[in-house]
Amino acid sequence: MNFDKATLCKNLNIQSSIFFYIIQIWNINLIDGIFVKKKHTIIIRSPILRQVRNSLRDVLISACSVEQSKIHDEEDRLREHDDYYENEEIQIAAKKLNDQYWEIERPLRASILLCPACFKTDKDMIFNPVRKEWYCIECYAKLKKGFTEEGQPEQFP
Numbered sequence: 001m002n003f004d005k006a007t008l009c010k011n012l013n014i015q016s017s018i019f020f021y022i023i024q025i026w027n028i029n030l031i032d033g034i035f036v037k038k039k040h041t042i043i044i045r046s047p048i049l050r051q052v053r054n055s056l057r058d059v060l061i062s063a064c065s066v067e068q069s070k071i072h073d074e075e076d077r078l079r080e081h082d083d084y085y086e087n088e089e090i091q092i093a094a095k096k097l098n099d100q101y102w103e104i105e106r107p108l109r110a111s112i113l114l115c116p117a118c119f120k121t122d123k124d125m126i127f128n129p130v131r132k133e134w135y136c137i138e139c140y141a142k143l144k145k146g147f148t149e150e151g152q153p154e155q156f157p
C-alpha cells in the first residue's frame with residue numbers, strides 16, 4: 001500500500017479548506033475528548049501503517065501550507081504599497097492576515113501531525129495534557145528533563 005502524494009495533492013487548492021477543518025476537528029476532538037486529562041502516547045509499529053499515517057500527515061500539512069501561501073501572497077501585495085507602514089487601513093488588513101496565518105499555524109503545531117519542537121512529521125507522538133500539544137517521544141523526553149531541571153516538572157508530566 002502506497003499513497004501517491006502527487007495524486008492526493010492534485011486538487012489540494014480546491015480541497016485545502018476541507019483539510020484545514022479536518023485538522024481543527026481533529027484537535028477539538030482530542031482536546032475535548034478522552035485525552036484531555038492524561039498523558040497519552042500513540043505508537044504505530046507496523047511499517048505500512050506508519051507510511052499511511054505519514055502520508056496522511058503530509059497531505060494535511062500541505063493543505064495548511066497552501067492556505068498559508070495564499071496569506072503570504074496577500075501580505076506581499078499589501079507590502080507593495082508605498083505607505084504600507086503609515087496607512088492605517090493597510091496595517092489593519094496586515095494584522096488580520098497575520099491572525100489568519102496563526103489560526104492555521106496554532107492548531108497545526110498543537111496537532112498530532114507534527115512535533116512543535118523539532119517539526120518532524122514522521123514520529124510517534126505523546127500528548128501533553130498541560131500544554132494540550134503533541135510532541136514526538138524524543139522531544140518530550142528532552143523537554144521533560146529540561147523543565148524538571150528548571151523546577152517546573154508539572155509542565156511535562
Ligand SMILES: [Zn+2]
Pocket residue numbers: 115116117118119120135136137138139140
Ligand atoms: Zn520532536
